[in-house]
Amino acid sequence: MDSPKAHSDQRYIEALLQNDSAVIREIYDKFSGKVVSFIKKNSGDENDARDVIQETLIVIYRQAFEKKLVLTCPFDAYFFLLCKRRWWNKLKNTDRQEVTIEEDIASVDRQSEQTADSTELYELKSKLLADKLNALSEKCRELIKLSMQTDSMKAVAEKLGVTYAYVRKKKSLCMGHLTDLVRESKEFKNLNEL
Amino acid sequence: MSAEDYHLIEKYLNNDLTEAEQKDFELKMQDADFADTVRVYTEVNESLQAKEKRKKGEEQLKHTLETVSEEFFTTSTKKGKVLPLRNIYWAAAACIVLALSFVFIINWLSEAPQYSDYARYEPLALSSRSDDQSLTIAAEEAFNNGKYAEAATLLKQLSEAGPDDPRLKVYLALSYIETGMYPQAEQLLTDVQQGTSIFQSTASWYLALSYLKQGNEEACKKQLLKIQEGSPYFEESRELLEEL
Numbered sequence: 055m056d057s058p059k060a061h062s063d064q065r066y067i068e069a070l071l072q073n074d075s076a077v078i079r080e081i082y083d084k085f086s087g088k089v090v091s092f093i094k095k096n097s098g099d100e101n102d103a104r105d106v107i108q109e110t111l112i113v114i115y116r117q118a119f120e121k122k123l124v125l126t127c128p129f130d131a132y133f134f135l136l137c138k139r140r141w142w143n144k145l146k147n148t149d150r151q152e153v154t155i156e157e158d159i160a161s162v163d164r165q166s167e168q169t170a171d172s173t174e175l176y177e178l179k180s181k182l183l184a185d186k187l188n189a190l191s192e193k194c195r196e197l198i199k200l201s202m203q204t205d206s207m208k209a210v211a212e213k214l215g216v217t218y219a220y221v222r223k224k225k226s227l228c229m230g231h232l233t234d235l236v237r238e239s240k241e242f243k244n245l246n247e248l
Numbered sequence: 249m250s251a252e253d254y255h256l257i258e259k260y261l262n263n264d265l266t267e268a269e270q271k272d273f274e275l276k277m278q279d280a281d282f283a284d285t286v287r288v289y290t291e292v293n294e295s296l297q298a299k300e301k302r303k304k305g306e307e308q309l310k311h312t313l314e315t316v317s318e319e320f321f322t323t324s325t326k327k328g329k330v331l332p333l334r335n336i337y338w339a340a341a342a343c344i345v346l347a348l349s350f351v352f353i354i355n356w357l358s359e360a361p362q363y364s365d366y367a368r369y370e371p372l373a374l375s376s377r378s379d380d381q382s383l384t385i386a387a388e389e390a391f392n393n394g395k396y397a398e399a400a401t402l403l404k405q406l407s408e409a410g411p412d413d414p415r416l417k418v419y420l421a422l423s424y425i426e427t428g429m430y431p432q433a434e435q436l437l438t439d440v441q442q443g444t445s446i447f448q449s450t451a452s453w454y455l456a457l458s459y460l461k462q463g464n465e466e467a468c469k470k471q472l473l474k475i476q477e478g479s480p481y482f483e484e485s486r487e488l489l490e491e492l
Contacts, residue, residue, distance in 0.1 A: 065446065073305065074415075074446055075312045075370045080480060082320040104321055108313050115309055120298040183295055202300040207262060222262065223255055230254030233289045 063129035070115040081111070085130055089137040098141060106144070110136045117176045131166035136173055178245055186235040194228035201225050249285050257289050312373045319371070361491045363425075363461035366484060367454070372399075372419050374406075383409075391419060396426035414445035418454070425458050433458055453481040456488075465492050 069077035090103040098106075110133065117123045125132065187195060197210075201221075204210045211221040236242050253276070259265050260273055276282045372391040374384050387402035400423035407416040417436045424433035437458065440451035452475050459468035469492055475485040 069446070070309060071305075072446070073308050073312050073373065075316060075373050076450060076480075077446065078312055079316050079320075079370055082316055086320065100321055104317050108310075108317060111313060112306070112310065115306065116302065119302045119305070120295060180295065183292060187296075198296065199300075202296045222258055222264075226254040226258035227251055229258065229289060229293065230249060230251070233254075233285060233292055234249070236292060237285065237288050 061125045064125045066129045067118050067125055071118055085133050088134055093141050106137050106140050110140055113177050117173050127165040127169055132169050135170040182241050197225055198228055257286055315371050363457055367457055396423040399423040414440045414447040418447050418450055430458055430462055449479040449481055
């Protein structure tokens with residue numbers, strides 16, 4: 055796959071991956087003021103803004119870790135869009151009704167919107183997976199967890215004191231069940247259409 | 249999908265297929281439903297694996313976000329708070345303080361720029377690749393509480409124990425500057441400045457400030473000029489240059 059050329063703001067993504075507090079501080083200094091005033095204008099307060107910003111940065115981190123997120127647009131627009139949408143969703147899910155948020159679509163470029171979409175899609179998929187994982191039996195959950203923590207299935211077998219063939223078979227049944235749950239869910243079908 | 253199918257997929261992911269199974273697998277892949285199951289199975293597997301792998305890093309990032317946002321939001325709410333004055337005496341006292349601070353400000357304005365006017369440290373949050381967790385925590389605490397001599401000792405131990413880490417070097421250098429051990433600090437900062445890490449610009453900036461603290465204005469100016477546009481310290485560096 056051709057990797058697109060990264061925007062120079064990729065350094066903010068790297069900072070999240072490297073836990074670089076100096077650059078993270080810069081993210082707050084440069085980009086958070088806008089988010090805070092947006093949320094304050096739309097029935098929220100500073101604490102709401104603080105949560106929204108933190109949650110958004112964690113999701114970006116996760117996507118970057120798992121999917122090698124490459125930023126091809128400025129961080130500013132992308133980050134603001136994500137925070138805005140997250141706040142919007144929060145408002146929808148609480149009783150704070152009758153909120154109208156004016157969307158200034160004109161100011162958002164296509165590239166930022168697409169990147170924000172990909173992050174949102176990633177988060178929805180992760181949520182779906184976590185949900186379905188919880189629907190499995192406890193035994194299955196434990197086995198899956200152990201196999202993810204351990205480098206090889208051989209090591210898992212050793213840990214559990216059973217044979218490699220047995221543990222691999224067991225894991226495949228649990229994972230198969232989980233795969234089915236994910237594939238058959240309404241949410242997954244919706245996500246695939248996005 | 250049958251249990252056998254899942255078993256086949258799991259073996260495939262573990263590179264455990266026999267030749268006959270490999271053929272069987274390839275044949276089955278022509279079926280769209282099977283292929284889609286393989287795709288989702290693989291994605292679920294990768295996603296769960298990534299979740300485990302990033303667990304520690306995510307904890308540390310959350311810790312940093314807490315610290316940074318705590319700082320960011322308290323400084324932004326502090327602005328504009330008004331203290332109630334209970335009576336006339338308080339008001340009078342305030343007037344005196346105001347007058348005194350006026351004198352102080354005038355004195356201060358005419359003075360040369362100071363290291364402390366420009367040095368602002370981010371709280372130290374180490375990603376502990378080190379085996380010795382307690383040492384890492386102790387070093388963070390010492391530095392963040394301004395106990396620089398202690399921090400220097402601990403950070404030195406950490407940097408000797410671990411691989412080359414520019415973050416450690418910079419913070420060790422800052423601790424040295426604070427305790428007046430300039431040659432050691434400058435050696436470390438020069439080192440980082442010549443590297444390619446994200447701490448490069450920080451190192452250049454504090455190298456300049458180290459000279460400032462020693463009253464070596466010429467060296468400071470020279471070093472400040474090395475800070476290029478695009479560095480987060482560019483504006484401050486030009487401001488300081490002007491003052492000098």
